[in-house]
Amino acid sequence: MKLNLFSKIFIITFVIFLSVLSIYMYELRESQKNSLIKNIEIKANSLGDTITFINSDNMIIDDEVKILESLLNYVTLNKDIDSLVLSKRGNYQLLVKHNSWKQLEKKLKKNQFKNKIAKSIFTDKKVYKYLYPIVFSGIEWGFLYFELSIDEYNAQLEQLNKQFYILVFFMLISSFFISYILARIISKPIIKLNNISNLISKGDLTQRSDIKRNDEIGTLANTFNIMVDNLENSQNKLKNYQLDLEKEVTARTKELKELNDTLEIRVNSEIRKRQEQEQLLIQQSKLASMGEMIGNIAHQWRQPLNALGLVVQNIKFAYDFDELNDEFMNTSIEKVNKLTKNMSKTIDDFRNFFKPNKEKISFSLDEIINETLELVESTFKNHNIGIEKEIDKDIKVFGFPNEFLQTMLNIINNAKDAYIENNITNGKLYLKVNKSTDFAYITICDNAGGIPVQIRDKIFDPYFTTKEEGKGTGIGLYMSKIIIEQNMDGKLINEPIEDGTKFIISLPLYKD
Known part of the structure; x- marks a missing residue:
């Protein structure tokens, strides 16, 4: 199904808005999720500070009984702690849980812990793991290993997901309406102008x-x-x-x-x-x-x-x-x-093309010719026709630049039509601009098959065309010859070349 201009603009803007908003919402959600994890980490660090502060004297004198009694009471009263391991360097490791404790036979190594949410070492559920080093006077005494409950984190995450889904819904609605409004603003005048053009063409x-x-x-x-x-x-x-x-x-x-x-x-x-x-x-x-x-x-x-x-x-x-x-x-x-x-x-280029010339002026050939090539560039690419150019700069002539541009378009478009009509697959248009002492020369060569001998003398006649009805008026080259020879005092001729044809335009150089 062929999409109209409104549909194309709507789809493009909708996808852009939706993509940008989706990325923003994803990053926002990840940021809030990381914030929740950061809160757990802060809580774990605070627990470590508290336990170390309470038991600092007992740890220094190594009173294991009082340390264990204090830890057991603290863990039992604090519902956020699922498990707590106290490790004294090179000595013992105690596992303390709610109302129970035991000494670990297989010691845990400090380098095997990472602060993150993961499966518990002692149970099958997920917990937040946190390692808290115990240091006195720059000397490492041991470490605390926490496994904190993430029930509160899961509840907050669930609430965050609900808010995220609501925002996603409103984001979809907003993107739809914004895209619709933008599509109407952009496409409406173009469609209107196209309808008026159809009426004028009739x-x-x-x-x-x-x-x-x-x-x-x-x-x-x-x-x-x-x-x-x-x-x-x-x-x-x-x-x-x-x-x-x-x-x-x-x-x-x-x-x-x-x-x-x-x-x-x-x-x-x-x-x-x-x-x-x-x-x-x-x-x-x-x-x-x-x-x-x-x-x-x-x-x-x-x-x-x-x-x-x-x-x-x-x-x-x-x-x-x-x-x-x-x-x-x-x-x-x-x-x-x-x-x-x-x-x-593109709009400026076509507006300048239809601006009428009221008087002769001096102009640079390279600027007008490059402007001509810009006008036909997309059409030539669409038909796989290459363009090679060799243009000397700062060559000025005196005349009507828009009429000269029209002449160039007539010749180049005739070449394009010949490529298409003759099914030329390796089309190559060659354009050269140079000068002598008194004249500028524009040479346009193609390899589109050439002009048959029997009609070569008729191509500049008015109303003569080889194109089928409706595709050619027969006045393009006739008008081009009038523009060059009568309006600009130049010369326009045609010469046959191998597998193609060559047009040569000569114009008097502008003298300051």
């Missing part, structure tokens, strides 16, 4: 975006509206031009009507053809611009969205295998921030 140029936001999405919506305004103005100008042309042709036709009725029929036929071609050009230009924009945005965003999903999965796997730490979390957050910045940059 010919309704009255549609405008009403999204008002002070972020990249708001900027995209504003740029979108400007683009539609320009498209509508262009269409109106073409319609007015068409009306003027019709009036002029009608006037000329009336003058020639008396001379030749056949000429009138031919003129009317040519007018109808011209009208049909102009309407087709308007529609194709509009759909090509809209489709190219939406298609490239989709390609540019698909990879970072998949990468975001992988980051979340890596967090989950690291958590499952107890490998999640501060360094891993910081690295993951840094990756997420980098991906979202790249997605934001």
Whole structure:
């Protein structure tokens, strides 16, 4: 099942929130559990201090009877002590329990004890084991070995677990609602903009975006509206031009009507053809611009969205295998921030592409060409087409940078379509930029199979295309040649090469 944008954003944010909160709750629970154990340890140490203080005189004079009597009374009155072993170095070891005592035949060694919860040496139940060394004046007299009851610890741990399960429940509810709200905030304007784009692609140029936001999405919506305004103005100008042309042709036709009725029929036929071609050009230009924009945005965003999903999965796997730490979390957050910045940059790139040029300016070829390659990078990677470039920097020309970028896109996208159509598996596009004394040269070579000899002279003709209906307008290379040769005083030619074709653009260098 294909997930829509809202579902993807919801799932990603929900998993991230849930993962972070789960880690926080786990660490909190372990901290509280360790605190309970620490309390037992403090209690055991306090018991050792008390017993040593009470029996210090008897221990110094080695009065075993009084020591034993004191220990037996203390253990009997203290319900927290299950067992107590008193060991005098190199002498005896006494096991004292409630109302009973005995001397151990097999002596316990000091290095076999660790302060922890474990199974008792003397019974089958779990206890807290604690070793307390007895030292007088820097001399080790012996040690006390406690086995303390953990009934109170278990009760507190059970209460802690109940609180933890309640917090987990509220955490799930909170994560769900927060993820839902974030998904709506992010996806709603994009879905709305997509619906408006569909209506405009069907010919309704009255549609405008009403999204008002002070972020990249708001900027995209504003740029979108400007683009539609320009498209509508262009269409109106073409319609007015068409009306003027019709009036002029009608006037000329009336003058020639008396001379030749056949000429009138031919003129009317040519007018109808011209009208049909102009309407087709308007529609194709509009759909090509809209489709190219939406298609490239989709390609540019698909990879970072998949990468975001992988980051979340890596967090989950690291958590499952107890490998999640501060360094891993910081690295993951840094990756997420980098991906979202790249997605934001994509919006700026496409907004700049549709910004109209009003006058000629000087610009660096390497900057515009690199910007062009960024626009098609994801699409080329998606079709396993490599790009090699050899671009000299600081080569400046004079003209319209966005129109030049459009020319580069037309040529590069034609190469991409040829790779796909001819099923080329080792596609490689080569791009070189250099200069001579007076001219800059841009060379674009591909190995997509080349252009057949019989149509090589027609590729710059208007409306000529080899693509199937609906996939090409036939005006891309025609418009590119006009931009380079008429608008920028340059030259655009095509030459055949082995297994491919080569386009060469030459432009006069900008002179300061």
